[in-house]
Amino acid sequence: MAQAVLDTAQTVVDAEALEIFQSQWDIYRKFLKHDYLSNREACAVLRQxxxxxxxxxxxxxxxxxxxxxxxxxxxxxxxxxxxxGVDLSAPALALAAESLANLDCPVTLVEADFTKAPSKDKGGEDIVWISLSLHHLATDDKRKFMRDVRASLAPGGALLIYEPTRRDGEDRDAYLERFEDIGRANWTELSPAEFSEALKHVRACDLPETVSDWRRLGSESGFAAIQELYRSPTDLFRLFLYRP
Ligand SMILES: C[S@@+](CC[C@H](N)C(=O)[O-])C[C@H]1O[C@@H](n2cnc3c(N)ncnc32)[C@H](O)[C@@H]1O
Structure with missing residues (x-):
């Protein structure tokens, strides 16, 4: 059984994201509980x-x-x-320590900005996984992050992302409308206030790329092989694998 090492000494650099996380955490837990974002299937594909x-x-x-x-x-x-595990939110990391308590390997949880975390130390990263978070960065920052990950990978390493994804030809407004329509019809366990709070966050913070742009960002970051491994039934989210 792993004893998680919690490193919460680092400076919180994204206060806005932290505040959003804290105020919206209860709503996000409902999304997880009812699997409205298809995290479960995405993680099953990661497992495979x-x-x-x-x-x-x-x-x-x-x-x-x-x-x-x-x-x-x-x-x-x-x-x-x-x-x-790396996150800006200390409360999230405390919950992560509980989730990971039975994992049979060393666990380290670091309170930090994820963009600074990938590292060549200890021979580089084997698997870098990011889910439902990279889309908060602007396109240029996504590219810089993906380049940094590419540079940090050990031989045979890989980056996997599960993120909101626009269809090719779909602009951000059309994606957000589709998101709202799908949510209104299906996410019935959210109260109207919770749904509107979630939408407010998505409208303010989410910058999903198109399928082609997620691929292009990968090749511009030095990845030679890019593969779509999973598309959520709503076609709002996709899982991409990037290999050097
Ligand atoms: C929607 S949750 C996703 C959590 C998890 N990856 C999942 O798929 O369920 C977004 C997470 O990103 C964290 N976050 C946002 N910006 C961050 C940043 N710049 N660095 C580290 N964590 C960040 C938030 O604290 C929150 O835990």
């Missing part, structure tokens, strides 16, 4: 990739890990040799 394609001991860096409640099923009883 780890079991079938990686198939050796690996270290994983989980960026913007939140409470790590989704990824735990993807890692349980795999060859995971080390888990590092």
């Amino acid at each position: 990739f780890l079991d079938v394609d990686v198939a050796r001991p690996f270290r994983i860096l989980d960026l913007a890990c939140g409470d790590a409640s989704g990824i735990i099923g993807a890692l349980h009883k795999t060859d995971v040799a080390e888990y590092r």
Whole structure:
């Protein structure tokens, strides 16, 4: 059983994101509970990739890990040799420590900005995973982040992202309208106030790329192989695999 090491000494650099996380955490937990964002299936696909394609001991860096409640099923009883989670929110990291308590490997949780976390230390990163968080960055910042991840990877390493994704030809307004329509019709366990709070956050903060742009950002960042591994049933979210 792992004893999580919590490093909360670092400076919080994104106070706005932290505040949003704290005020909206209860709503986000409802999204997780009812799997409105298809995290469960995305994590099942991650698991399959780890079991079938990686198939050796690996270290994983989980960026913007939140409470790590989704990824735990993807890692349980795999060859995971080390888990590092990074998030700006200390309360989320405290919950992550509980989620990860039974993981049979060293666990480190760091309170920090995920964009600064990938590192060549200790031979580089094996698996870098980011879910439902990269889309907050502007396009140029996404590219810089992906380049930094590419530079940090160990031989045979990979980046996987599960993020809101626009269809090709769909602009941000059309995506947001589709998001709202799908949510209104299906996310019935949210109260009207919770739904409107969630929409407010998405309208203010989310900058989803198109399918082609997620691919282009990958090749501009030095990745040679880019593959779509999963598309949510709503077609709001997709999982991409990037390999050098
Ligand atoms: C929507 S949650 C996603 C959590 C988890 N990855 C998942 O898929 O369930 C977004 C997370 O990103 C964190 N976050 C936002 N900006 C961040 C940043 N710049 N650095 C680290 N964490 C950040 C928030 O605190 C929150 O836990």
